[in-house]
Amino acid sequence: MASLLYVFPHPDDESFGPAPALARQRRENHEVHLLTLTRGEATSQRERLGLSKDEMGNVRFKEMQNVARELDLSSLRVLDLPDGELDAIDPRRLAAIIEKHVRRTAPDVLITYPVHGISGHPDHLVSHAVVKHLACALRAQGRPYPKRLAFFTLPPAPDDSERPDHLQSSPAAKIGCVTTFTDSDLERAQAALHSYETYLPVIEEHQPLSEVKDGVSFELFGESHDAPLSDLTDDLPDIAWWDETS
Template sequence: MNSAIMKYLYIFPHPDDESFGPAAGMHQQLRQGHEVHLLTLTKGGATQQRQRLGLSIDEMGEVRHQEMLAVQQTLGLTSMTVLDLPDSGLKHMDPRELEEVVRYQIERLRPDIVVSYPVHGISGFHDHLVMHAVIKRLYLQMLDEGVGYLKRLAFFTVPDGGGPAIETNGFRLKQSLPEEIDCILELNEENIDAMKRALACYATYQETIERSGVVELIGSRLHFEIFNETHQPALSDLAAALPAVHRE
């Protein structure tokens, strides 16, 4: 295990993205003494849940923001930033504008390790796909410009175990092949409980969370791809075997 204190920045498009699995790893990293920051690009107000609750997009966004504040407190995150970009509308934005917004947050926090969604976005939802492309291109540009504090870009994913396709909440989940998995975190009961408590913060989503079977899907392991790196066997710590700094 890497003994140096790392600064992680998790970047996701919507409220609850961080709790559907990553929260367990975030809890583990916090307990290891690392800094864990969360950046969420939208308030998630366009969700269909708002129709059930009779709320406008703005009203639903505020409800979800309050739920996220509960997640921040539950996990003990080092910091959390929730932006108000258009939920379900990232594909309509100029990607250069998105890059500028994300870059500002990266430069403000100066993380060692950035974590987001893989190219398939797990759910395949277009907000996830747009975000992946923006972050990957921005990461490479910043390395080319000589930004030395960025050490790794990782993608939280679901592994393809060779069984039938996984379907949840009307989505057929996209999975990463075994050879694409570069890091597997072994979770203890405290990590798993932290994920359950984070999920419980989303009072408006409990039926969806229950139907998703996410707790059973994650089990006792979190899986990650690592961009432009190959680790076989897979690492057991996202901060292990960091490559040399690209530029000074």
């Protein structure tokens, strides 16, 4: 069995796309850990609900506890870094914070956003840069983890897609894994997504899991495969992949 650590900046990042992959990985008895860097308190949804930032952060934290139960996560850690302001934090401090959780879980696979952040949100971009730097530094130190660094992404949109214009995808050639899943995995992912009651209008409008109906796509840093893997736990490398990309 493998250990996976997903690192995302906001509540719901794990459910607006990756959740079916997490559901499959737990069904297959892998350890699946989730680290969320903020409580997502700065969302504009709080204005619709008439909540302060503190109140919104508390509500979203509670929603994440339901997500952890629906997906049967091995662990969930929700930090209280400032939502929308990760770019104002010294990246060395941010890396040190994340490293504590990486060392605790010793993941075979470390996952975050791709370089474009999908939505382009500054917190997504910071998460990519810091996690990638940290992963390479750990491997350069001779740590046995992570064996794989992956970036959750979207594939190119079909011609008939109604994907929102602000969402970015990765070229098909860069996608090294497309995690397939069962109907039961999707049901668990839907249940997790709908745990975010504060976001139900957004969920109903955009139907985010429709973007992954053919599988959850990931870029694999420093790896090349003849065909995309069917899950992040397949064919884990035992080479120092940073040497191949330096």
